[in-house]
Amino acid sequence: MKTLYAVFVLMVALLASVAYKFSPTDSQNALQNGYYTAETADYNYGWKEFITIYVRNGRIVTAEYNARNASGFMKSWDMEYMRVMNRSDSNYPNKYTRTYVSELLRRQSAEGIDAMSGATESFHSFKLLVEAVLAQAKTGDKKVAFVAVTGEAR
Numbered sequence: 001m002k003t004l005y006a007v008f009v010l011m012v013a014l015l016a017s018v019a020y021k022f023s024p025t026d027s028q029n030a031l032q033n034g035y036y037t038a039e040t041a042d043y044n045y046g047w048k049e050f051i052t053i054y055v056r057n058g059r060i061v062t063a064e065y066n067a068r069n070a071s072g073f074m075k076s077w078d079m080e081y082m083r084v085m086n087r088s089d090s091n092y093p094n095k096y097t098r099t100y101v102s103e104l105l106r107r108q109s110a111e112g113i114d115a116m117s118g119a120t121e122s123f124h125s126f127k128l129l130v131e132a133v134l135a136q137a138k139t140g141d142k143k144v145a146f147v148a149v150t151g152e153a154r
Contacts, residue, residue, distance in 0.1 A: 029138065030058045030138070031055045031058050031059065031060070031134070031137040031138060032055065032058075032137060032138070032139070032140040033055050033056055033057070033058075034054070034055060034137070034140065034142055035052060035053070035054050035055075035142065036052070036053050036055065036133045036136040036137045036141075036142065036145075037050060037051065037052040037053075037133065037136075037144045037145070038050065038051055038129045038130075038132035038133040038136065038144065038145040038146075038147055039051075039129070039144060039145075039146060039147070040125060040129070040146075040147055040148075040149045041146040041147060041148045041149070042148070042149070043069075043070070044125075044149070046069050046070070047067035047068065047069055047075050048067060048068055048069075049065070049066070049067040049122065049125045049126070049129060049149075050064075050065070050066060050067070050068070050129065051063060051064065051065045051126070051129040051130060051133050052064050052133075053104075053133050053134075053137065055137050059108060060104065060105055060108055060137075061105075062105075063101045063104055063105060064101065065097045065100055065101050065104075065126055065129070066093070066097055067093070067122075075093045075097075076093040076094040076097055077094075078093070081093065082094060085118060090117070090118065091116055091117060091118035091119050092118075093119075093122075095116075096116045096118070096119035096122060096123075097122075099116060100113060100116075100119075100122075100123065100126050104130060109130065109134065110126065110127045110130040110131065113127075124149070125147075125149050128147050128149055129147055132145040132147045133145060
């Protein structure tokens with residue numbers, strides 16, 4: 001009788017875990033596979049920030065956060081800008097973009113990521129862009145999302 005009871009409890013636990021795994025709430029929040037991009041609607045100081053993520057099996061597996069000017073030149077490639085920022089803030093685009101992306105991959109959201117000194121304005125844009133790109137990934141909408149960045153992000 002004890003064995004039958006143990007089997008019954010085990011089966012109920014197994015069914016409960018399967019039901020939880022496939023609950024509608026989880027599927028509504030799951031990220032759909034593919035590439036998704038969000039970018040700022042306007043240029044700020046000559047740069048337009050963007051983020052592109054790649055989702056596989058419901059997780060962000062790669063991401064790029066950067067900014068480009070009107071000619072397509074990437075902010076993280078600007079060596080002179082890097083030297084100036086590094087001297088004054090000990091920070092520069094190639095450093096903070098990689099740090100923010102690394103944290104995004106680890107956390108799978110912008111929740112809990114802290115702004116880096118010297119990159120707080122970009123951090124606010126980053127958070128807004130992440131929110132937009134994750135919304136795209138939840139619905140599977142592969143169009144580029146354009147985000148108006150105002151207030152403390154500017």
